[in-house]
Amino acid sequence: MARNSAALALRTPLRTSTPLSTCARTFTTTTTRTISTTTPRRHDEPKITSRETLLPQTHYDFFPSLGPDALPPKGPFTLDLSLLRREFLQLQAKAHPDLAPQEKKRQAEALSARINEAYKTLQNPLLRAQYILELRGIDVAGDETAKVEDPELLMEVLETREVIEEAASEEELQPLRELNERRIAGSVGVLEEAFKNDDMDAAKEEAVKLRYWINIRESVDAFEPGKPVVLIH
The missing domain is CATH 1.20.1280.20 (HscB, C-terminal domain)
Structure with a gap:
């Protein structure tokens, strides 16, 4: 059976969705400020340079290779997942808490966790859709x-x-x-x-x-x- x-x-044929209507609303994205810091070191210590993002406004801001207008409706919903993963691995390599000085480990751990969350969300089409809707005040995941x-x-x-x-x-x-x-x-x-x-x-x-x-x-x-x-x- x-x-x-x-x-x-x-x-069973797949049903086609109903035509989509076009709304005239505009959507404004915020910009992200970044700083580059070099941790003071002794002559016998390896040089550690990190590029820290100050409070990214969206998950998209963690991945500059996606472009400044990556967030829909300006950018496409579908992403290049191989490019996303490559940049994620590069970001995690730079933001790994073990590379941070002791006084900045908690900050590095928080940044690493946010990068993980951003990647997990954007690489999954369902989580990505729910996240974009959430940014617009529509809670699908918790409704x-x-x-x-x-x-x-x-x-x-x-x-x-x-x-x-x-x-x-x-x-x-x-x-x-x-x-x-x-x-x-x-x-x-x-x-x-x-x-x-x-x-x-x-x-x-x-x-x-x-x-x-x-x-x-x-x-x-x-x-x-x-x-x-x-x-x-």
């Missing part, structure tokens, strides 16, 4: 009422849970995995257009849908035969 359900899921009311979608989610629960092996879930990755890609495309048009209502609605698809991906990744599936939304 699991094989039939998975195959049926693969044949328990932010759920999809589309009965077709809810039925699709319930059927997907049944397929995962009835599968006897990971191989049986491969068609479902591929279908769900297409769902995720589709949602990312809708979010790209919504943020480009500064349409926060459409972005919020699609972020809620994406939360379902990401949860299905996590459930498939954590698959164990006979294990109950809880699709949190």
Whole structure:
């Protein structure tokens, strides 16, 4: 039965999202001030030079390679993840607390933690969408009422849970995995257009849908035969 359900899921066409409306609101980003400091040292100590960012306004400010207008709607929602990771590793290498003098270790630890949080958020499309919406005063992550009311979608989610629960092996879930990755890609495309048009209502609605698809991906990744599936939304 699991094989039939998975195959049926693969044949299910993906629904297209409704046209996005364009809002005329403008969005102003703040600039980030930076300073360069050189820690005083004795002649027998290695030279430690760090470039510290003073209170970045957004997670995007930690990654200057993304450009000064990286934050949507000026910048694209989709990011170059390889470039983002490369700069993240460079930043962490410079900001590592072990490189800071004793009196600045706590400051370095706080900066390192913020860099980690910024990277974790921006490299994940769901967390990135929720973060951008949060900057606009829209709390999707913490809003328990932010759920999809589309009965077709809810039925699709319930059927997907049944397929995962009835599968006897990971191989049986491969068609479902591929279908769900297409769902995720589709949602990312809708979010790209919504943020480009500064349409926060459409972005919020699609972020809620994406939360379902990401949860299905996590459930498939954590698959164990006979294990109950809880699709949190």
